[in-house]
Amino acid sequence: MDRLIKPEVQELNFSFTKGQKCTQTFNLTNLMHTMPVAVSLTSTDPSVFSLHPSLSVLPPLSTASFSLSFTKPHHQPPLSTPPAVVVRSSMLPTRKASHDHLLHLFSKPGPHIFKDATIPISFVGLNVAQFLLSPCSNSLELDFQFSKAISVCDEKQLSSLLRSAVANGKSHFISTLIEAGADVASCRERCDEDETLMCLAVKSGKIESLEILIESGCVVDPSVDxxxxxxxxxxxxxxxxxxxxxxxxxxxxxxxxxxxxxxxxxxxxxxxxxxxxxxxxxxxxxxxxxxxxxxxxxxxxxxxxxxxxxxxxxxxxxxxxxxxxxxxxxGLAVERGNSHLYDVLQLGDALQRAARLDDVHAMKSCLAQGAKVNGVDQNGWSPLHRAAFKGHLESVRLLVSHGARVDSVDGSGYTPLLRAVEAGHVEVAMYLLSHGAKASLKSLSGVVKFDLNHPSLVNPLH
CATH class of the missing domain: 1.25.40.20 (Ankyrin repeat-containing domain)
Incomplete structure (x- = not known):
């Protein structure tokens, strides 16, 4: 014989409720036909659990009830180490024994002590599942506990848990909940002021969550999603x-x-x-x-x-x-003082326009407000390109004095000097040359050379 006592349960499903005392009862049966048996019950985590009674005597073939309780109310289930109840027994020829005698009996190991069972404790219920779905829970290591926890939940609770799983990005639990009976269809609708299930999945940023929902038949409703x-x-x-x-x-x-x-x-x-x-x-x-x-x-x-x-x-x-x-x-950028946007939203265009029209006063105003002197339009033209092409010497001088790059290249590969030469503006070309523009330049169409003494004579080399 390898045991004297038989537990009537293979596992203790402990119904946990946050902040409340919890108790689970179970039965043990004496397998001996003619002899009473002494029983000792211990918890693998005595700081959390208490057993009553912890020591007892069972008459032949009798069954007795025992209870497992939290020592004090907890706000979360202790899941870090899976707990268990250890059942030990010993034959009791004397048929009777005091509490002290039983303590002494089980205090010394030996062949007279039978280890009849180790009954694992599983935490079940809505509160346990909610904890496992919370951001603070390392739930990847607790898949089995989660499956056990939701085994006692009804469809409404499962559907509520599904929302939490999606919202908290616990994608590895979504399929488990759907397989257990969570209603994906009902979660398409808004719950009070909450977002839909699909919206929660997108907000979580978990691609797996969204893919699982789509594969499970959760479709998009344009009126709410x-x-x-x-x-x-x-x-x-x-x-x-x-x-x-x-x-x-x-x-x-x-x-x-x-x-x-x-x-x-x-x-x-x-x-x-x-x-x-x-x-x-x-x-x-x-x-x-x-x-x-x-x-x-x-x-x-x-x-x-x-x-x-x-x-x-x-x-x-x-x-x-x-x-x-x-x-x-x-106007909104100005109202909010977002001066770094002035150029791209308006001043850049205004500066280009003023350069084209040789409106020096307007150019000074644009530059003073923050226009970028080297900003370009959709064709890559800077204000200096435009002023040089139009032959506006005063505008060219103003732009150069404010830091305009004389060798900047537009979308066609032309510099301001090339644009001035192209349009035949000798005085502008000479000014640009005197301020560092290169005399020998290359456009997208080829090399352009000209005589410094006769800059109006242009010779494109194709």
């Missing part, structure tokens, strides 16, 4: 790609309650990667919200230079659009 907005707010471009690939008919210009598109949200937050992706798949750069704000308005108000530049590269009229308050993107 503004997934691109959520992804844009967090700059989750990888999530945007999955959403667009999975839902090819998705409206890229869908709006929220303020009439803002996902591109508005990306611009508001200055998320350049999200802006670039949305533009690449067809988002409207010039779209306005209910207050007449374009994405450029938001980027300018919040001082996002990179975002402003990306939007301007694709916008048609956003640079000049006026919101309901009568303000352009430049």
């Amino acid at each position: 503004l997934l691109l907005h959520v992804a844009a707010a967090a700059n989750h471009v990888d999530m945007m790609e999955i959403v667009c690939l999975s839902h090819v008919d998705l409206d890229l210009n869908a709006v929220d309650m303020q009439g803002r598109t996902a591109l508005h949200i990306a611009a508001l937050n200055g998320h350049v990667e999200a802006i670039q992706f949305l533009i690449s798949v067809g988002a409207d750069v010039d779209v306005t919200d209910r207050e007449g704000w374009t994405p450029l308005h938001f980027a300018a108000e919040n001082g996002h230079l990179d975002a402003v530049e990306r939007l301007l590269a694709q916008a048609v009229f956003a640079k000049y659009a006026v919101n309901r308050d009568g303000k352009t993107a430049f």
Whole structure:
């Protein structure tokens, strides 16, 4: 015989409730037909658990109840080391024994002591599962405990846990919950003011979570699932790609309650990667919200230079659009003191225009306000290119005195000197040469040489 006592359970499912005392009862049966058996119960973690009674005598073939309790209420289940109840026994020919006698009996190891069972303790219930899903839990090491914990949860609790799993990025538990009975379909709808399940997945940034939900039949409802907005707010471009690939008919210009598109949200937050992706798949750069704000308005108000530049590269009229308050993107930048945006939003254009018109006063004003003297237009022309090409000597002098680069190259490979020579402006060409411009230059079409004594004689070499 290898044991005297038989437990009626293979495992103790301990129902844990945060902050409350918890007790679990179980039965032990004496297998001896004619002799009583002394029983000793111990916990592998006595600092957490207490057993009652811990010592007992069972008559032949009798069954007795025992209880396992927390020593004090806990706020979280002690899962770091899986606990267990150890059952030991010894035959008791005397049929009776005092408590002290039993203590003495089990205090010394020997062949008279049987180790009948080690009953593992599993924590189950909603509170346990919620703890395992919390950000502070290292739940990757507790997969088995999680499966046990949710085994006693009903469908409503499982669906609630699914929301927590998705929100906290616990993607490895999502499939477990769905297989256990969590209702993916019901989680598509808003829960009070909470976000939908799909939105929570996108916000978490966990690609695995989103993929599992899509594979499980959780579809996008355009009326509540503004997934691109959520992804844009967090700059989750990888999530945007999955959403667009999975839902090819998705409206890229869908709006929220303020009439803002996902591109508005990306611009508001200055998320350049999200802006670039949305533009690449067809988002409207010039779209306005209910207050007449374009994405450029938001980027300018919040001082996002990179975002402003990306939007301007694709916008048609956003640079000049006026919101309901009568303000352009430049006006908002000025209002907020975002001086680093002045050039790209307005002053650069104004300086180019003034250089073309030889309006020296306007040029001085633009430069004083922060216009970049070496800024270029869509063709790579700097203000100096434009002034030199027009033959405006006073404008050329002003620009050079403010640091204009005399050998800057435009989109066709021409310097300001080449543009002056091309247009036959000898005096401007001589001035540029006297200020460091190279006499022998190369454009995209070939080498251009000219006689320093007769700079009007140009000889392109093709």
